[in-house]
Amino acid sequence: MNPIFHALFQKSRYLTNCLNEVLKQHNLYSSQWAILYCLHNHGPMTLTQIWKYLNVEAPSITRAITRLETLGWVLRIEGEDKREKIVTLSPFAEEHLPAITKTILVFEEEMVGALTVEEQQQFIILLEKMKG
Amino acid sequence: MNPIFHALFQKSRYLTNCLNEVLKQHNLYSSQWAILYCLHNHGPMTLTQIWKYLNVEAPSITRAITRLETLGWVLRIEGEDKREKIVTLSPFAEEHLPAITKTILVFEEEMVGALTVEEQQQFIILLEKMKG
């Protein structure tokens, strides 16, 4: 087994666990945060826009949004096209996002700070080269 | 959000999906294969040895081994220390592993072939630098 895969999968798991650990203080999981961040940048989005943007299947987003809704982070609004649901951040989310973003920035600096900007670019280039 | 994380998580998910796709012909999932491969290299192992080696929590391995056992890939044998269960590959697994290994090698070459050996080493070095 090429050690690249093992290393890649391990690090991916490790980093999401660390991210979850750090987000615990805000009562969030990393994938929930990914959705909030996405909504923060793009404004209200339909479920389809979200899963296409995050490159994930629809049912994962349905489940996550349902959870985020009951936790009070987002609202599901019926669209003009009545098939679609438009998801928006709640006032509660808008209020808390700045502190969370700060937490994330500290985390990122801690995790990726040992790499120069060139190394980070190089890393992404190498990642891009891996495909079927 | 630093694009490095998004890229890393995406690629990790993409590669496991591809691996699952390729392993479908052998009726295996990628994490099941990781365990079989591990047993193939090290010989019989206890559950604890397996989860420590794969750097995963114990319950994940308990579940995976239970599944692999009912599918006929491994056997659980009670150890001399009666707390521990020793896991061994079944004759069925021994028989089929060479073909599976071949599938994996083709997959790896396809996925990682665009990188030179130096780039692969560089990639792993950069990965190692990411930690808290």
Place this chain on the structure above:
DNA sequence: AGTATTTATTTAGCTAGGTAAATAAATTAG
């Protein structure tokens, strides 16, 4: 207009990771 197809979301059920707590055997302490 009425039917067929497409599109958006949801539901059901699978693997796969995690934590917390239960159980049972082995080991250590007194």
Place this chain on the structure above:
DNA sequence: CTAATTTATTTACCTAGCTAAATAAATACT
């Protein structure tokens, strides 16, 4: 030797990805 602690495994339950199929609304076809 008995009681306390440690160790190995399992169980229960959570998030998070996936596929396949159900449902409902919109669109296209004839």
